[in-house]
Amino acid sequence: MELPDLSRVALEHISLRRTPSQARSRARVEQMLNCAIAVIAEKGSEAMTMSEIARLAGVSIGSLYQYFPDKSSIMRALAEHYGAECLKCIEQELAGATTLEELCSALGALIDVYFALFQAEPVIRDVRSGTEADKTLRDMEISESRKSGALLSAALFRVAPECRREDAETACFLVMHLGESTMRLALSVGPEEGKRLVEAYKGLALREVRRAGTAA
Numbered sequence: 305m306e307l308p309d310l311s312r313v314a315l316e317h318i319s320l321r322r323t324p325s326q327a328r329s330r331a332r333v334e335q336m337l338n339c340a341i342a343v344i345a346e347k348g349s350e351a352m353t354m355s356e357i358a359r360l361a362g363v364s365i366g367s368l369y370q371y372f373p374d375k376s377s378i379m380r381a382l383a384e385h386y387g388a389e390c391l392k393c394i395e396q397e398l399a400g401a402t403t404l405e406e407l408c409s410a411l412g413a414l415i416d417v418y419f420a421l422f423q424a425e426p427v428i429r430d431v432r433s434g435t436e437a438d439k440t441l442r443d444m445e446i447s448e449s450r451k452s453g454a455l456l457s458a459a460l461f462r463v464a465p466e467c468r469r470e471d472a473e474t475a476c477f478l479v480m481h482l483g484e485s486t487m488r489l490a491l492s493v494g495p496e497e498g499k500r501l502v503e504a505y506k507g508l509a510l511r512e513v514r515r516a517g518t519a520a
Contacts, residue, residue, distance in 0.1 A: 313337040318381045320371050333371050336361045337385070340378050341427050349379060349430040376438060383431045383441055387448040390418070394452050398459040404517045407463050408510045411456065415483065415506045422487045432488055445484055453477030456513070464517035475516040479509045 313334055315324070324330045339360040343352045352375060358368040372378050397414050401407035422428055435441045457476035460467060486505040490498035 313341065313382070313385050318384045320381065321373055321377065322370050324371070332361070332363060332367070336363065336368060336371065337378065337381060340382065344427045344430050348426070349375070352378075376440075379431055379438075380440055380444065382427060383444055386428055386431060387444065390421075391448065391451055391455065393417070394455050398455060401459055401463055404460075404463050404514065407459055407517070408513055410459075411479075411513060412506055412510060415502065415509065418483065419487060419490065419502045422491055429491060432484065435484075435488075446481070449481035449484065450477055452480040456480060460513065460517050467517050468519050471519060472516040475512050479512055483509065 315330055315333060318337075320333065324333050336357055339357050340352060342360070343356060354368060354372075354375060355365055357378070358365045361368070372381070394414060397410050397417075398407065401410050422432070431441075432445075435445050453473070453476040456479065457469075457473045460472050460476060461469065464472075483505065486501060490501045493501070
């Protein structure tokens, strides 16, 4: 399983202050966001300025403000993009599972990929690290966890149709939401301890999914 390509931003799942109606305007907004990604990757989001993004994107600061009123709106747009890409990855990976053990194997692979993604993508680290300080980002993270939990529970119902639906839905939502917290914690400590934390979380997550799938 390969890491999803998150090097470029598409606008399908992003809420903007103003919706670009023409292809040229869409391309300009995508360029703005990709310039923001480049700056964050090099300097971090704290050092990013609206004027620098406008300069790199070759647009006026007024044009940038038409779509993004501040830095927070850019970070939220990137969070929406990455969230949509991760949901797509989850859906694709779980689709092939036909048994409970295959589902657990797919979930374990997803956890490994997600941790590798956090390690490899400085923009994702910045976006996720700002979640606790930004209520909108917190709400977005909960919404994403519900969606990813729903994907996991739907796969669980498919491979274990006798499981208790309400308990399974709760377990899957919790497993997915705890994954986000685990990734942030793992990156805030040393690399070896971080790996152990992710492995411990993986064990907990797989045990909970197996329990939910066998409870009738």
